[in-house]
Structures are given as C-alpha cells and as structure tokens.
Amino acid sequence: xxxxxxxxxxxxxxxxxxxxxxxxxxxxxxxxxxxxxxxxxxxxxxxxxxxxxxxxxxxxxxxxxxxxxxxxxxxxxxxxxxxxxxxxxxxxxxxxxxxxxxxxxxxxxxxxxxxxxxxxxxxxxxxxxxxxxxxxxxxxxxxxxxxxxxxxxxxxxxxxxxxxxxxxxxxxxxxxxxxxxxxxxxxxxxxxxxxxxxxxxxxxxxxxxxxxxxxxxxxxxxxxxxxxxxxxxxxxxxxxxxxxxxxxxxxxxxxxxxxxxxxx
Amino acid sequence: xxxxxxxxxxxxxxxxxxxxxxxxxxxxxxxxxxxxxxxxxxxxxxxxxxxxxxxxxxxxxxxxxxxxxxxxxxxxxxxxxxxxxxxxxxxxxxxxxxxxxxxxxxxxxxxxxxxxxxxxxxxxxxxxxxxxxxxxxxxxxxxxxxxxxxxxxxxxxxxxxxxxxxxxxxxxxxxxxxxxxxxxxxxxxxxxxxxxxxxxxxxxxxxxxxxxxxxxxxxxxxxxxxxxxxxxxxxxxxxxxxxxxxxxxxxxxxxxxxxxxxxxxxxxxxxxxxxxxxxxxxxxxxxxxxxxxxxxxxxxxxxxxxxxxxxxxxxxxxxxxxxxxxxxx
Numbered sequence: 001x002x003x004x005x006x007x008x009x010x011x012x013x014x015x016x017x018x019x020x021x022x023x024x025x026x027x028x029x030x031x032x033x034x035x036x037x038x039x040x041x042x043x044x045x046x047x048x049x050x051x052x053x054x055x056x057x058x059x060x061x062x063x064x065x066x067x068x069x070x071x072x073x074x075x076x077x078x079x080x081x082x083x084x085x086x087x088x089x090x091x092x093x094x095x096x097x098x099x100x101x102x103x104x105x106x107x108x109x110x111x112x113x114x115x116x117x118x119x120x121x122x123x124x125x126x127x128x129x130x131x132x133x134x135x136x137x138x139x140x141x142x143x144x145x146x147x148x149x150x151x152x153x154x155x156x157x158x159x160x161x162x163x164x165x166x167x168x169x170x171x172x173x174x175x176x177x178x179x180x181x182x183x184x185x186x187x188x189x190x191x192x193x194x195x196x197x198x199x200x201x202x203x204x205x206x207x208x209x210x211x212x213x214x215x216x217x218x219x220x221x222x223x224x225x226x227x228x229x230x231x232x233x234x235x236x237x238x239x240x241x242x243x244x245x246x247x248x249x250x251x252x253x254x255x256x257x258x259x260x261x262x263x264x
Numbered sequence: 265x266x267x268x269x270x271x272x273x274x275x276x277x278x279x280x281x282x283x284x285x286x287x288x289x290x291x292x293x294x295x296x297x298x299x300x301x302x303x304x305x306x307x308x309x310x311x312x313x314x315x316x317x318x319x320x321x322x323x324x325x326x327x328x329x330x331x332x333x334x335x336x337x338x339x340x341x342x343x344x345x346x347x348x349x350x351x352x353x354x355x356x357x358x359x360x361x362x363x364x365x366x367x368x369x370x371x372x373x374x375x376x377x378x379x380x381x382x383x384x385x386x387x388x389x390x391x392x393x394x395x396x397x398x399x400x401x402x403x404x405x406x407x408x409x410x411x412x413x414x415x416x417x418x419x420x421x422x423x424x425x426x427x428x429x430x431x432x433x434x435x436x437x438x439x440x441x442x443x444x445x446x447x448x449x450x451x452x453x454x455x456x457x458x459x460x461x462x463x464x465x466x467x468x469x470x471x472x473x474x475x476x477x478x479x480x481x482x483x484x485x486x487x488x489x490x491x492x493x494x495x496x497x498x499x500x501x502x503x504x505x506x507x508x509x510x511x512x513x514x515x516x517x518x519x520x521x522x523x524x525x526x527x528x529x530x531x532x533x534x535x536x537x538x539x540x541x542x543x544x545x546x547x548x549x550x551x552x553x554x555x556x557x558x559x560x561x562x563x564x565x566x567x568x569x570x571x572x573x574x575x576x577x578x579x580x581x582x583x584x585x586x587x588x589x590x591x592x593x
Contacts, residue, residue, distance in 0.1 A: 013522050013542045017406040026407060037523045094411070096372065097381050122522055124402050126384040128372035131340075135376035140454040141340055143369045146516060157457070161517060162365040163281075163468035165461040167337070171454040181523060182516035223381025227397065227410040232548065238569040246578035253554065253572055253579075254586035261552045261569065263474070263531040264498055264587065 001055035001153060004110070005046040005079065006103060006117040006133070007039040009063050009070035013122065023228050025092070035070040038118025041179035044186040045148060046116045047078045053153045055113075056080045060106050062090060062099055068202070075197035076189030083110070087206040089218030094124070094226050098217045100132030105210045107137060113173045114156070119144050119180040127178075134176040142169055146182035266416045269295040269302045270356035272347055273319065274366050276338070277459070278308060280315055282471060283362030285322065287422050289430040290389060291360050292323030297391050298357065301325040304438070305350045307343055309336025313440070320438030323430070327438045328354070332445040334452065337459055338366045341451040344373045350443060351378065356417050358396050363421035364470070375419045382419035383411050387426045387528075387549075396420060404522040404545035424471050425528050462517075466501040469520065474500025474531045477520055477547070478508055481536020481557060481576055485513035490580050491535060497587045503527065503547075505537045521546035535576045539564025556580065 011017075012032040020027050035043070046057045059074045059082040061067055071082045083106050093099065107115070115134075120127035127143075134141035147159030151170070158177065160167040189197070207214050215221055241256065243249035257264045271291040273284045288304065295302040304324040306316055308331060316327040330346040347370065351359060359374070361367035363385040375382040386398030396418040398411050413419065469475060476495040478488055488502060495502045504514035506521050520527055522542040532550035536557060537543060544567055547553070555568035556576045565571045572579055 011403070013545075015403070015406075016541070017403050019407070095381055097376055097379075100376060122404065125400075125404060125526075127368050128375070128382065128384055131369060131372035132376035135344075135373045138450075141369070141373065142454065143340075144365055160365070162459075163471060164466075165459060167456055168458040168460065169454050170457055175454070181519065223413070223415050224383060225412045225414055227412055229402075229407055229409045232401075232405060232408055235548075235553070235567050235569070238553070238565070238567075238571055240565070240571045240573060246574050247582040249572050249574055250579050250582035251586050253570060254583060254590060256570055257531065257552070257554070258590055261531070263552050264590065 001049065001053040001113045002111040003046045003049050003055055003057045004107065004112045004115045005039070005043045005057060005059050005074065006115065006130070007043060007059050007061045007070060007074055008036045008118070008121045009033050009061070009067040010036045010121050010123040013037070017231065019229055019231055023230065024226065025229060033066055033069065035073050036118050036121045038120060038122070038180055040186040041181065041183045042116035042118050043074045043077055043079060044184045045177070045179055047187070048184065049114065052150060058083065058110060060103060061085070062102055064091060071202060072197050073189055075200045075202070076193040077187055078193060081201040082203065084202060084204045085210065086204055087214065087218065089207055089214035089220065091219065093219045093222055094224055095222040096126050096128035097132050097223050098221055100129050100136055101217045102207070102210065102212060103129070103133050104136035105212055107133070115176040117176065117178045119178040130176055130178040137176070140171050140175045141178070142171055142175060143178040144180055145177050146180050148177070148183060266355045266357045268300045268354065268356050269298070269358045269360065270351060270354055271302060271304045271324070272359065272361040272367070272370070273304050273306045274362055274364060275306070275308045275312060275315070278311060281362070281364065283364050283424040285429050286424065286427040287360050287362050288319070288322040288324065290422060290427045292430060294358060294389060294391060294396070298394065300357065303328065303354055303356070305330070305347060307335050307346050309333060313442070316440045317438055320436045321432035321434055323436070324438045326441055328441050328443050330443040330445050332447070334447060335445065337456040339454060339456055340369055340373055341454065342447050343370055344377060345447065345451055346443065346445060347374050348377050351417060359417050359419045361421050363423045367421045371419055371421045378417065380415040380417060380419060381413055383413060384421055385423050386420050387423050389420065401526070401549070404526050405548050406545050423528065425473070466495065469501055469503050469518065469525045469527050472501040472527070472529050474498045475503045475520070475527055475529045476500060476533045476535065477503035477505065477537060478535045479505035479537030480507040482508060482513065488514065490584065494533070494580060494584050494587065497584065497591060500529070505543050534564055534568070535580060537564055538562040539567060
C-alpha cells in the first residue's frame, strides 16, 4: 500500500510567543521547533498501516531548511522516504489553500492509497490544509479521527470526534484522514532508527521543480492576509480567597462567584 | 455582483445547534453594516424544512433548504455540494459557519472548491471597507491575529460560545427556497454508520458555559465524582489536564489545553491543576478563572481571578454544599 503522511514543523508547545516590533508577526529566534503533535499521530498511524498491509510510507512536508530536522524524526520513526518542499516564495505565507495546492501537486506525482495528516497545526491552528488537499485531489476526507480500524486493505472505519460524541464512518480508499490524540501512542525514534534515517531518500523540491508559479502559491498569491498580531490582554492579578478553614474559603468563594463575578 | 451574507445553519438529529444562533446573530450584524441582506442555508434529512421559516426570526430574509434522505447526518461531500451550489446561486459576499466539528470539516472544503481562502475559528469580526476581518487566536490563544480575506466570497468560521446572540424577532419571516439536491455516487463514498452520543448528557467542553476541571492533584479517577457533582449542580461539564488524561483517569475528549480542546466558558474552575503553559493556552480566554490548589506557587494562580490555596479535597465538598444552598435560594 502507498501511504503518505503530511507533516509540519511547528514551535514547541512550551514556546512563549513574542511579537515583533512592527506587530506583524512573531519573533522566531530562539524557538525550539518540533514535529506538530497532531502530525505525530498521523505518522504513527501511517507506520501502523504499513505494518498491517505492507507498502511504503512517504513523508511530505513544506518548510524552510530547518524542517529537515522534523522530517528526519519521521524517517527515524520508520517512514521510508520524504519529499520536502522548500522555496523562498513560501516563507511567511499565511495561506492554507496555497499550501494545499503545493501538497496536492506533490501528491499528483507520487502514488498514494491513503493520506494521513494532523487535525490541525498547533501554530496557526487553522485546521484547513487537510480538507483543502482532499478537495483538490477529489478524494473523501475523514477529519478529527481518534479511532481507526481497517475492515480490509481498501476499507477503513473511523471514529470521528464531534461535540459530545462521535461519528462512526466507513470509507473506501483513496481517502485523507486527519488525526488527533486518542488515535494511537506515537513511537519514539530508536537509535538504530535515527542512524538509518540519515541514509533514507529525502527529495527536496522548489516550486519550479513542481511546476508551480510562485506568483500563485507563494506569499504573493495568498488568499488571506494577516493585518496585525497582538498578545492576549494580560489578566489582572486575581484575588486570593482568605479564610481560617477550607469551609470558610469555600463559602467566601461561592459568595464571590455569585455576587461579584455573577457567574453562578 | 456578490451581495449579502450566507450563514450555514448546523443541525444534529434534526435539531438546530446553539452555535448557529450565534453565527446567525453575527451574520445579521455584518449584513446590516453592509446594508445588505442575510440568507441561511439549512441542510438535513426528511423533515428539516419545518425549521426553515423560524430562521426568519433570526434575521434571515431567505432560507435555502436542502432536504434529502442522504443528508440527515453531516457528511463532507454531499454537504459541500449543497453549500457550494447555494453559494453559486446566491453569490454571497460573506459565508459564515460555526467552528464546530462540522464547520471545521466543511468550510475549508467549500473554500477550496470555490478557490478562495478562509478565516478559521474567529472570536470577533469587523468590516474594513467592506472586507471581512476576523480576530482569531493562534498558538491556542497565546497570540491573536487580525486576518483579512482577500477573495470573494469571504468565508469564515466562528468559535462557539464567544459571539453574542441577538433577540429573535417573532414577527419576522423568511422566504423559503427549496434546493433540489442532486448527489453523485462520488459524494456518497464515505458512509456514516452511526452517531454515538456520550451518555453523560453534559454539554461538550467547547460549548460549555461552566467547566470544572481536574488535574494531577485529583490523585485518581474515582475522585472526579465530586467534580461531576459540582459541574452538574452548576449546569456545566468536567474537563481535565493533560496529566490526568495521560494517567488514564479521564477520556481523551475531556482534555483542555494546547493539544486538547480550547475552551471559552464563563467560569473555569481548575482543581489540582498547576497550570502548564499548554494548559493555560487552552483555557486562558475563560471569562472567570478559579484555581484551587494547595501549592501557592502554582502558575495557575497568576491567571486565576479567584485563587484558593488549600487542599482541594477539603475545599470542593463544602463548595458543593455552598452551591446547593445558593441554588436553593
């Protein structure tokens, strides 16, 4: 089976965000970069699919040179090869549709039966790219998946998380599946895996090599525009509820929530 | 020329979901500012058209209704086809949906089919020279961005539980337009076998107005019963930190934080949660935050409006009694 995992490198979840002097974007110096945690579930599920049905796992990622680190991590986990799209025209783009067009173009040139992706990236939190890629490829999408069972090598049954429950969906391949926590426990890269990853094929392409026009899918072609960014307003220092006993504190807290905050 | 606002109304099991009232209210405000009209599209199974006229009370001048036996449950492809068909028929300037599990699945698919960008999960909207600008959290709320849509239609999803609802006008009526649904085989590849509802009956975290959340300090799964009691008294729901979920004390769907659910309740009560940066990112936009923790140095106290420095096992039971008394008044 031909299995693809879309993967994005993002700032570590511990990152304290700082805004640049112009208020247009964040300061990216000193950020520790990691594989998007939701993409980890996708890579893991891709590997499990290969273990079940055989085949090849290909990682596809867009990003600057530093993204190679996250790609090598995925290869060290057990993926077979990777395509890395790196082009100056993509730096600073805010456009999920543009990125989806790039990913779809890559996917037109490699065979696939199933595509795994994260449910969203934890940096821009847009949750658009997976659905847009599926649309551009004309295949079904199964999003926010936290459970998956193969009925046979061409049919998958998933648990899709919805508010207060889940949808159980059956779908035949090809399909794109966006993954979230609960689906699996991503494996760690082993030391032999890390050594092997260095020799695995990693194909770096720019937009021209994909036959794409930087005026249409790069920063210049963005369909959305970030006008400004700001940090959330700081919460003002709260009140510590004083009291001699826990009972007294509980009583004061309930009164404050009722009379001052008016929330209960 | 593109005109007006189109709101995609969401239903489950034939009942219209709360987020849709919020989005209709916002859609009406935006339409009024543009000096244009709002329309709604309602997609569902047999009988869904009975809701159409009532949407007029929420400001929709026209309601496009797509009723079809294959549309009872939300499914990506058939719903995309219907919404895109209506968008092509109406040529709206703006399309709005809720950033629910449905809207997050549907909106980017619709946007990609129409070849336009979109704004995800906005918490506020404004118009700048007729262009839709959304205020949206990034990095799970560690940053806010003001983002504009460059192409028409401008598509956005709105986070549930944030936008204010208008008062419906019982005398207002909508013109109902039936949409003929023509699905192709390719639309029906993915089949919904079942919609499993969780048994608790409590609201989902993303929609809850009150959340009582427990972390590592809860010490074990059995102790969540008291948080459930408190949440039920308050009409709220129960959340958990990543530590509690990873320990297997609570299901994954309860996790609040950067890699769990991002929540915006009126009241968030954090019990035995120290407040990692990832957790704070997920609940930092709650209107009122209460922290109960015996460690006075826990970072959660820097975000909490009300802090109780004490053993949660000694504070929560009397708090339950106090709330019972207040509710009895």
